[in-house]
Amino acid sequence: MNALFLEQIYIFFIFIICGVIIGIIFDIFRILRKSFKTPDIITYIEDILFWIITCVLFAYTIFTYNNGEIRLYIFIGALVGILMYILTISRYFIKFCVKIIEIIKKVIKKFVVYPLKIILKILRKLVFKPIFFRIYKH
Numbered sequence: 001m002n003a004l005f006l007e008q009i010y011i012f013f014i015f016i017i018c019g020v021i022i023g024i025i026f027d028i029f030r031i032l033r034k035s036f037k038t039p040d041i042i043t044y045i046e047d048i049l050f051w052i053i054t055c056v057l058f059a060y061t062i063f064t065y066n067n068g069e070i071r072l073y074i075f076i077g078a079l080v081g082i083l084m085y086i087l088t089i090s091r092y093f094i095k096f097c098v099k100i101i102e103i104i105k106k107v108i109k110k111f112v113v114y115p116l117k118i119i120l121k122i123l124r125k126l127v128f129k130p131i132f133f134r135i136y137k138h
Contacts, residue, residue, distance in 0.1 A: 011066050012077040018061045019081020022054050027094055035101040
C-alpha cells in the first residue's frame with residue numbers, strides 16, 4: 001500500500017478520536033446543565049467556552065498531526081467520531097456522571113452544609129441572642 005494513503009488513514013483515525021473528545025466535551029457541558037441550575041447568561045458563556053475549546057482542540061490536532069493542512073477527510077473523521085460517541089456511549093456517560101454529581105451534592109449537603117447550619121444556629125443563640133437581649137433591655 002502507498003505510504004501516503006496509510007498516513008491519511010492514520011490521520012483519519014486521529015480525527016475520529018478528536019471527534020470523540022469533542023463529543024465528551026459537549027457532554028460535560030450537558031452534564032453541568034443537568035446538574036446545576038444556571039442563569040441564561042451562564043449558559044451563553046458555557047456555549048462560547050465550548051466552541052473556543054473545540055476550535056482550539058481541532059486547530060491543535062490539525063497542526064500537530066496534519067501539518068496544518070485542511071482536508072475534507074479530517075472533517076469527515078471528526079464527524080464520524082462525534083456521531084459514534086453520541087450514538088453509543090453518550091447517554092450512559094451522562095447518566096453516570098449526573099448520578100456521581102448527585103451523590104457528591106448529597107454528601108456535601110449532609111457532611112458540610114448541615115453541620116454548618118447547626119453551628120450557625122448555635123452561634124446565633126450564643127452570640128446574637130444576648131446582644132439583642134441587652135439592646136431591648138434598656
